[in-house]
Amino acid sequence: MKTFVRRPEVLTRTGLSVSTLYELIKAGRFPRPLKIGVSAVAWDADEITEWQERCIAAQRDTSAAA
Template sequence: MRILRLPAVSELTGLPRSTLYLYISKGQFPKPVKLGIRSVGWIQEEVDQWLLQKKESRLF
């Protein structure tokens, strides 16, 4: 399992921090995992799955 920090998640998704946290609050993006007192990260498999779902749901 690999943990991604915010800059890597933003780069993978193309979304800025504010949009990621908006999606998290609406239940539309995986919640981060607490790594320490002031640090969080995302499980790469969950982010990859979210991206795959977005890809599959797009209209042609």
């Protein structure tokens, strides 16, 4: 079963600010929100977790190369 998370939880889980979140979305570097209602959006929790794992892997790859 899929879990959706709203923006406050996305910000808490990622540590991003609102402006950075939307900058990353615009740049195609963060999952786009899904429309879940007339005026409501949310993110797929699994996509947020995958993004976090990619960030960690990229950081470790960079650290190992140094």
